[in-house]
Amino acid sequence: xxxxxxEIAHRSGCPINLTVEVLGDKWSFIVVRDMMxxxxxxxRTLLTQSEExxxxxxxxxxxxxxxxxxxxxxxxxxxxxQKAIYSLTEQGIELLPVFAMIGAWGRKWLPVTxxxxxxxxxxxxxxxxxxxxxxxxxxxxxLGDENCRPEPGTSVGKQLAEAYKAVVARKGAKK
Amino acid sequence: xxxxxxEIAHRSGCPINLTVEVLGDKWSFIVVRDMMxxxxxxxRTLLTQSEExxxxxxxxxxxxxxxxxxxxxxxxxxxxxQKAIYSLTEQGIELLPVFAMIGAWGRKWLPVTxxxxxxxxxxxxxxxxxxxxxxxxxxxxxLGDENCRPEPGTSVGKQLAEAYKAVVARKGAKK
DNA sequence: TCGTCTGATTGCATTTTGCAACTGGTTGCA
DNA sequence: TGCAACCAGTTGCAAAATGCAATCAGACGA
Numbered sequence: 001x002x003x004x005x006x007e008i009a010h011r012s013g014c015p016i017n018l019t020v021e022v023l024g025d026k027w028s029f030i031v032v033r034d035m036m037x038x039x040x041x042x043x044r045t046l047l048t049q050s051e052e053x054x055x056x057x058x059x060x061x062x063x064x065x066x067x068x069x070x071x072x073x074x075x076x077x078x079x080x081x082q083k084a085i086y087s088l089t090e091q092g093i094e095l096l097p098v099f100a101m102i103g104a105w106g107r108k109w110l111p112v113t114x115x116x117x118x119x120x121x122x123x124x125x126x127x128x129x130x131x132x133x134x135x136x137x138x139x140x141x142x143l144g145d146e147n148c149r150p151e152p153g154t155s156v157g158k159q160l161a162e163a164y165k166a167v168v169a170r171k172g173a174k175k
Numbered sequence: 176x177x178x179x180x181x182e183i184a185h186r187s188g189c190p191i192n193l194t195v196e197v198l199g200d201k202w203s204f205i206v207v208r209d210m211m212x213x214x215x216x217x218x219r220t221l222l223t224q225s226e227e228x229x230x231x232x233x234x235x236x237x238x239x240x241x242x243x244x245x246x247x248x249x250x251x252x253x254x255x256x257q258k259a260i261y262s263l264t265e266q267g268i269e270l271l272p273v274f275a276m277i278g279a280w281g282r283k284w285l286p287v288t289x290x291x292x293x294x295x296x297x298x299x300x301x302x303x304x305x306x307x308x309x310x311x312x313x314x315x316x317x318l319g320d321e322n323c324r325p326e327p328g329t330s331v332g333k334q335l336a337e338a339y340k341a342v343v344a345r346k347g348a349k350k
Numbered sequence: 351t352c353g354t355c356t357g358a359t360t361g362c363a364t365t366t367t368g369c370a371a372c373t374g375g376t377t378g379c380a
Numbered sequence: 381t382g383c384a385a386c387c388a389g390t391t392g393c394a395a396a397a398t399g400c401a402a403t404c405a406g407a408c409g410a
Contacts, residue, residue: 011227012226013286014281014292015278015280015292016277016278016295017205017291018287019277019278019280019281020204024199024200024204025201025366025367026195026199026367030191043387044387044388051186051192052186052192055368056388057368058367060388063389070284080387081377082377082386083388084388084389097276098273098277099191101272101273102190102194103191103194104272106193106194107190108269109245109266110190110193110194110197113187113188116187116188200397201398202398217356218358219357230398230399230401231357231400232358232360232398232399234357235358255355255407256356257356257358257407257408258355258407352410353408353410354409354410355406355408355409356407356408357405357406359402360403361401361402361403363400366396366397366398367394367397369392369394369395370393371390371392372389372390373390373391374388374390378385378386380381380384
């Protein structure tokens with residue numbers, strides 16, 4: 001690899017096209033989604049806890065590309081010499097409204113399951129105000145931005161995680 | 176081709192994943208974008224007026240897939256026995272907010288050109304109210320929904336097209 | 351009748367993806 | 381001190397998707 005952030009010949013300067021060039025494949029969105037909503041920060045957790053079953057070489061490649069694109073960053077985990085922590089950058093965090101919109105569209109038009117769409121529903125119902133609160137939590141957790149330290153109490157992240165668990169528990173009980 | 180709308184084994188029931196399964200490639204978004212904002216409704220115009228240069232076999236394949244997914248529809252053009260008109264469905268029209276969000280993100284973080292991002296800018300500034308107006312215009316033009324017939328006056332579609340032309344003219348003049 | 355336009359298809363080379371096995375190293379525990 | 385478990389990946393190979401150029405058959409207009 002010659003350059004960390006290579007200058008690529010773009011197909012056009014259209015914002016939709018440029019976004020597709022960065023995120024337009026079967027896995028990039030999935031990786032960012034898991035980091036954003038599943039709080040997965042290590043290679044192994046992204047690999048094994050992936051709902052869709054990503055292959056390790058693909059994950060490796062996507063983490064490299066997303067890092068090169070400036071959407072995520074990588075740093076050493078002090079707890080383990082071989083561990084690396086992946087974090088969302090501000091650029092990555094600001095993909096949240098895109099995820100919210102895609103989630104809302106998918107929920108309306110595609111055959112989603114209840115437990116995997118409850119978070120999209122809450123995000124849709126919460127609107128831009130909730131998104132902003134969640135983005136601030138992500139800024140605290142991923143960027144270490146102390147200005148964004150959340151007030152004690154229920155965070156949006158926890159709220160989403162608990163809603164998911166509640167649906168899973170309820171559906172498991174019904175059987 | 177066995178079935179018009181084939182039942183596919185999905186990777187998961189997550190709304191993000193399902194959307195990626197349908198639109199997660201290098202061209203699907205581009206084709207829908209051109210139909211939505213470029214008012215291209217025929218194979219030939221989509222092929223030759225594409226900013227990015229799509230190949231005819233890829234375009235053919237994507238039109239087929241998007242039709243199978245229910246995002247666009249195809250019907251005969253009465254003016255020419257070989258012509259086909261592609262239209263957005265309601266499901267496709269409702270992708271507009273997704274495009275608006277992606278456009279806003281791309282405009283902020285990627286090396287866009289002015290003429291190709293002016294429409295994204297207007298869409299961002301106009302907000303959900305403008306999106307709804309534009310979606311109604313699309314419902315009239317693509318679905319023939321008379322309830323959505325726009326009042327005489329400047330339509331959002333025209334507004335976007337003219338803003339684009341104005342930037343191109345200004346930049347051409349500067350040289 | 352001839353040239354152009356229509357929505358595509360075909361053949362072929364290149365690139366990307368998917369899968370399974372494997373690597374070199376670290377860590378915690380007995 | 382040895383050993384199993386864990387860490388972030390890499391490697392090799394088959395299969396699928398993509399990209400490009402040439403081509404196609406029917407329809408249209410002059």
